[in-house]
Amino acid sequence: MRFLLLATLPTLLWADSESLNCPLRAIGLEYAQMLQPFRPNQVFQEIADALNGSPEAQNCSIKPRNLANDDSSEARHRVVFAPLPSKNSFSIYADPIDGSDDSGDGSEKDPFLTIQRALAAVREARWEKSSLGTEEIATIVLRKGTFHLREAIKMSAKDSFVTLQAYPGEQVEVSGSIPVTNVEWKPTEAPPRLPYEYRVGVLADGFDVADGGMYTLEEATTICTRIPECAGFAYNSSSKEPKGKVAVISFKSAVFYSPPGKKVNNSYICIKNYGYLPGVAQNLFVANLTGLGFNPETLQGLRVGGKRAIRARYPNAKSVEQLESMQILADSWTPQPMGKNPDYTFNPPQPLRNDTVQDFFQTYKLGVGGPCAQRFTPKAAYWCANNTQGGGPGPYSAPVGMTVSGSDEGLAHLSSYKHYENGHSSSAIVHSWRFGRWFSWAFEVAKFHHDKAANTATFEFSLENGGNQGSRGGDKGQEWMIENLLDELDSPGEFYFDPTTSLLYLWRNDTAASSSSSSSSS
Helix, strand or coil: CHHHHHHHHHHHHHHCHHHHHHHHHHHHHHHHHHHCCCCCHHHHHHHHHHHHHCCCCCCCCCCCCCCCCCCCHHHHCCCCCCCCCCCCCEEEEECCCCCCCCCCCCCCCCCECCHHHHHHHHHHHHHHCCCCCCCCCEEEEECCEEEECCCCCCCCHHHCCEEEEECCCCCEEEECCEECCCCCCEECCCCCCCCEEEEECCECCCCEEEEEEEECHHHHHHHHHHCCCCCEEEEECCCCCCCCCEEEEEEECCCCECCCCCCCCCEEEEEECHHHCCCCCCCEEEEECHHHCCCHHHCCCEEECCEECEECEECCCCCCCCHHHCCECCCEEECCCCCCCCCEEECCCCCCCCCCHHHCCCCCCEEECCHHHHHCCCCEEHHHCCCCCCCCCCCCCCCCEEEEECCCCCCCCHHHCCCCCCCEECCCEEEEEECCCCCEEEEEEEEEEEECCCCEEEEEEEEEEECCCCCCCCCCEEEEEEECCHHHCCCCCEEEEECCCCEEEEECCCCCCCCCCCEEEC
């Protein structure tokens, strides 16, 4: 009977997948709370929002349990902590807040500051002073707080029998980020925007925060301003800015086009610019990070108060992960001019699998070298081979650039750009659906050309970074978005970092920025 249940369970799950969708998401959230119940409820609410906001989560509205914080006995007894090592064992303590690598001795009373110094003390005892046997257990006890690592901790066989553990009852984090402290934040000018902008298009279903109705645009924008969650609304009209009342479809928490980037007669969208509403402070600040002593080329992300900041992007989104922002269209895409073929195809006759579906993938196959493999490391890929199977145009190719206009359906703010001139190198990233939306590309922009007279921009993509995601290539993309562009830093929570000047620009969500702000770069 036990084996019968195991055998039929997958069939039952498959047959009733829709009814299991939301409960399984709820189980995942509950398990996260069970593992780390000491975290604040806001963290689990963010997880719930992500689970509910997934395109597959139809009508799911899961919520986290309202657990007590980390000081409660309920939370503590559900977390298993390793006990402190016995007094007779070899132990070293490290404290990221009150420790010191200079004056500390690694004891519980006078801990070291860093994990590296604690590990060095273990090695010294084991291999230099011989006060610790090579197979004797050594324990490094970490006190509460965040240990920031400038470089990876490298351990070898010589570090066997070393245990790193948290102090019982304390939350310890190890991070590869660098704290942004002791820097001077200065206010800087924000790019020009109106409180509300108008576009041609229709909004996707869902994301409703209020019902529509018959309103003038002034009345509708007043309603949207009054609702913090409102990101915009769609309305039916024969003109973009009508004088009288129009049919407002609904007020939305996210502005996603449907169909993306395509004109629809008599349908328009009004988008709210949060940072430009009347009475809202434009909290755009800049700080020089030169003194933090890190390689500016390595900065990829920023956390403010523990939450991931969003790289300046267009169109805007409320979270880093909202790839539905890929919704605008290019005027044209530039196919790679150097051809597609590999230098040769490696296709040995053995080993051979003669039992595959449709006789696919029976032997190893690899396209090596040539223009097809230029984007890959090493310079080889299956989809660069001749006569690939399983779909896709093959051999692999990807666009090397695109041209876009400053129209509503393109880069609507292009005419106001002032930080990019013709031929300017850029660290911007273009995210685009492959044609047919089979997967998405990420292209690093190598050069940016702005034709101000024509109000168009041409992007040249790097052949070394990006354009190699997915498997099936193509000569053009589809809907796209752009991020890491200073002229698009126009929304609370966004940032931009210039690696050539080490200047960090941040639009803060609060009222002011200061050198004591809790930020970290990674």
